Structure formats: C-alpha cells, structure tokens
Amino acid sequence: MTTNSIAIDSSFYIAFMSPKEINDIEILIEILKRYEFFIGEIVLKEISVKHGDLLEKIKMLKLIIILERYDYSALLSVIGDKIFKKGEYECMAIAYYLFKKNKLHSLIIDDGSARDFVENNIPSLNPFMKYTLRFIVDSHCLEQKISRKKTLIILDKVKRAILDGSRPFNLTEKNIGVIDQLLKEVDECQK
Amino acid sequence: MHELTQDEEEIRDAELLILLILGMAGGKISVLHLHKIFFFLWKFHPEVKKLVDFVPHLKGPYSFDLDDLIKNPTYINDCWKYIPPLNSSEAEKVKGGYLKITKKGNEVYNKILHGLTEKAKEDEDALALISAIELIVPLYTRLDWDELLFLLYTDETNKEFSEKSELSKSILKNSEKIVSKLIKKGIIPVEKRESLIERARNAWWVK
Numbered sequence: 039m040t041t042n043s044i045a046i047d048s049s050f051y052i053a054f055m056s057p058k059e060i061n062d063i064e065i066l067i068e069i070l071k072r073y074e075f076f077i078g079e080i081v082l083k084e085i086s087v088k089h090g091d092l093l094e095k096i097k098m099l100k101l102i103i104i105l106e107r108y109d110y111s112a113l114l115s116v117i118g119d120k121i122f123k124k125g126e127y128e129c130m131a132i133a134y135y136l137f138k139k140n141k142l143h144s145l146i147i148d149d150g151s152a153r154d155f156v157e158n159n160i161p162s163l164n165p166f167m168k169y170t171l172r173f174i175v176d177s178h179c180l181e182q183k184i185s186r187k188k189t190l191i192i193l194d195k196v197k198r199a200i201l202d203g204s205r206p207f208n209l210t211e212k213n214i215g216v217i218d219q220l221l222k223e224v225d226e227c228q229k
Numbered sequence: 230m231h232e233l234t235q236d237e238e239e240i241r242d243a244e245l246l247i248l249l250i251l252g253m254a255g256g257k258i259s260v261l262h263l264h265k266i267f268f269f270l271w272k273f274h275p276e277v278k279k280l281v282d283f284v285p286h287l288k289g290p291y292s293f294d295l296d297d298l299i300k301n302p303t304y305i306n307d308c309w310k311y312i313p314p315l316n317s318s319e320a321e322k323v324k325g326g327y328l329k330i331t332k333k334g335n336e337v338y339n340k341i342l343h344g345l346t347e348k349a350k351e352d353e354d355a356l357a358l359i360s361a362i363e364l365i366v367p368l369y370t371r372l373d374w375d376e377l378l379f380l381l382y383t384d385e386t387n388k389e390f391s392e393k394s395e396l397s398k399s400i401l402k403n404s405e406k407i408v409s410k411l412i413k414k415g416i417i418p419v420e421k422r423e424s425l426i427e428r429a430r431n432a433w434w435v436k
Contacts, residue, residue: 108357112272116380138360151418158415
C-alpha cells in the first residue's frame with residue numbers, strides 16, 4: 039500500500055501562484071506530479087476565486103484529486119467556519135479519510151490554531167501533520183522527490199517574499215531563522 | 230422474511246446508523262447529540278441523505294423521521310432503550326432524553342462495525358461513512374448540549390437550519406461562558422476566543 043496522499047489547504051497552491059509569493063507554476067506542477075493531492079470543494083473554490091484563470095491554464099484539475107461526492111466541509115464546519123481559515127477543517131476531514139484508507143502521507147497545516155485543534159482533537163493525525171516547508175524539505179532530503187535545486191529555489195523565494203512583506207505559509211520575518219535552518223539542512227542532507 | 234422494498238431498506242439503514250453512532254459514543258447518547266451528529270453525516274454523505282429528511286425546527290436542524298425511528302425502531306429491535314429526560318430542567322428538556330445501548334445492541338453494533346470496516350476496504354461509500362463517524366462522534370459527544378448548539382447556531386453554513394430556533398437567544402446570551410468552556414476542552418484555541426464571540430455577534434439569522 040503506497041502512502042502518497044496529501045491533504046493541504048488552499049494557501050499552498052495560492053503561494054505558488056501568487057506574484058508576490060513563490061510565483062512558480064512549474065515547481066508547483068512538479069510537486070503535484072510527485073504525490074496525490076486531494077482537495078474538497080471549499081479549497082477548490084478558494085483557489086478558483088484567487089487564481090481561476092491559472093487553474094484553467096495549467097490544467098491543474100488534472101493533477102489533483104477532487105473529492106466531489108462527499109461534502110467534507112460539513113463534518114467540522116461548526117468548529118471551523120470563520121474560526122480557522124476556511125478550508126482547513128475540510129482538509130482535516132479529508133486527511134482522516136485518507137488515514138483510514140492507509141494512504142495518508144501528510145496533512146499539511148501552517149496555522150497554529152488549526153494545528154492545536156488537530157493535536158487536541160484528532161490525535162491519530164498528529165504523526166502526519168507537517169508545516170509546508172518541512173514537507174518540501176523532507177520531500178527532497180528524505181524522499182528525493184523534489185530536486186535540490188528546486189527546493190532551494192522555493193526556500194529562497196519564500197524568504198524573499200517574507201522580506202518584501204508577504205506572508206507565504208503564514209510565515210513572518212521572525213521565521214527567517216527557521217528558513218535559514220532549512221537551507222542549511224538542504225545543503226547538508228544529500229552530501 | 231420477505232425481501233425489503235427500497236423504503237424499508239432505507240428505514241433499516243437509518244436504524245443501523247443510529248446504532249453505529251450510539252455504539253461509537255460509548256453506549257449512551259442524548260437524543261439532541263444523536264440528532265445533530267446524524268445531521269452532519271446527512272450533509273456529508275449522499276447515501277445518508279436518502280435515509281431521512283431534515284428541516285429547520287425549534288432546536289435547529291431536526292428530522293421527524295429520525296425522531297420516530299429513535300423511539301419506535303422497526304428492524305433493529307431491542308438494541309437500545311429510550312430514556313426520557315431525567316428531570317424538568319432546561320438542559321434535560323433540550324437534550325430530549327437519551328438512548329442507551331442494550332446487551333443485544335452491543336453485539337449487533339460490534340457485528341455491523343466489523344462488517345462496515347470490512348466493506349470499507351473495497352467500497353468508497355462505506356469508507357467515507359465509517360471514517361466520518363469515527364471522526365465526529367467522539368468529538369461532538371464531548372460537547373455539552375449548550376456548546377453543541379452554540380457552535381451549530383453560529384455557523385453560517387448551517388444558517389437555514391437554525392433560523393427557527395427558539396433556543397438561540399438563551400444560548401447566545403451565554404456566549405462568553407460557553408466559549409470559555411470550549412477553550413477549556415481544547416475545542417477552540419484560546420487565541421480564537423474573540424473570533425468565536427464575534428461570530429456569535431454576527432449570527433443575524435438566529436437573533
């Protein structure tokens with residue numbers, strides 16, 4: 039059984055598509071091809087609102103798996119709506135389904151409150167929960183699914199975006215040290 | 230025994246789902262909690278949607294069909310006992326009594342849980358259902374009746390089912406107290422206190 043499935047909210051896709059953040063569609067496509075990305079209707083809607091034109095252009099819908107038959111947002115919406123960023127509670131419910139299917143690779147959440155919710159209330163997902171940049175670095179260092187060059191490009195672009203005042207993956211200037219640490223890790227991991 | 234018609238099958242499946250929720254809840258659940266958990270599954274799963282109807286009612290989303298099946302099951306007999314409200318307090322009245330699993334109910338529950346888990350290895354509908362039940366039953370049964378109703382009434386995505394609620398005023402009046410309890414239970418992180426109180430203030434559909 040392969041555990042290659044990812045549940046992640048819209049901020050991941052949006053960061054790669056936004057001119058002020060990573061702005062690198064090619065790398066996004068490469069990552070999407072390396073894993074199975076599952077999304078629900080809410081997350082899809084969030085991406086469409088911001089980058090509907092790009093979705094069409096890069097044919098992203100062929101690279102991800104959209105769960106349309108079930109409304110995953112309904113399960114936790116009473117807690118999630120307006121409290122967490124929209125879409126995160128949908129991701130958690132999708133992640134639990136993938137976990138039960140023995141296919142969950144990672145539940146990627148950057149928001150601290152949402153992570154606390156998972157830790158307190160869905161403990162079986164804790165071992166799968168990662169920050170986006172940790173997922174990307176592990177994907178290179180542990181799984182060799184993303185090249186060193188592209189991993190460094192992502193980290194560098196995230197750092198630059200933060201220094202320019204954006205907040206990719208919920209990161210701010212006080213997290214620059216974390217990015218430097220990750221750059222060092224990438225530098226050393228494949229030696 | 231004759232072959233069941235589609236309507237009869239749906240009634241039986243709704244009764245099995247009641248038992249699954251009850252068993253997953255540890256063998257005892259208030260009628261209010263059962264109703265609301267069934268409602269979330271009803272919104273989530275297209276096959277559950279076929280089993281009963283939900284309408285906006287005095288306590289929020291409500292199913293007359295479900296209420297009838299809880300008290301007068303047709304196919305899943307002697308698996309639970311309905312216990313009326315324990316006293317005349319508001320809480321007991323709102324909770325609407327309890328279901329308690331019987332010894333036979335426990336045996337049937339284990340059997341259907343095993344069956345559904347096996348089926349889920351090949352059937353997406355079964356997998357989606359069992360994973361949803363496992364996810365939300367332990368979570369929502371940890372909530373007191375007022376916490377559950379507070380979250381439900383102030384959630385905009387369910388507003389059309391909450392508009393007729395006659396309890397909303399008394400629930401919203403206690404927003405701060407209820408939010409404190411939710412934080413204490415780890416349902417809401419402390420830094421989201423104001424967001425949740427604000428959500429309640431903006432819930433115009435229940436005012």
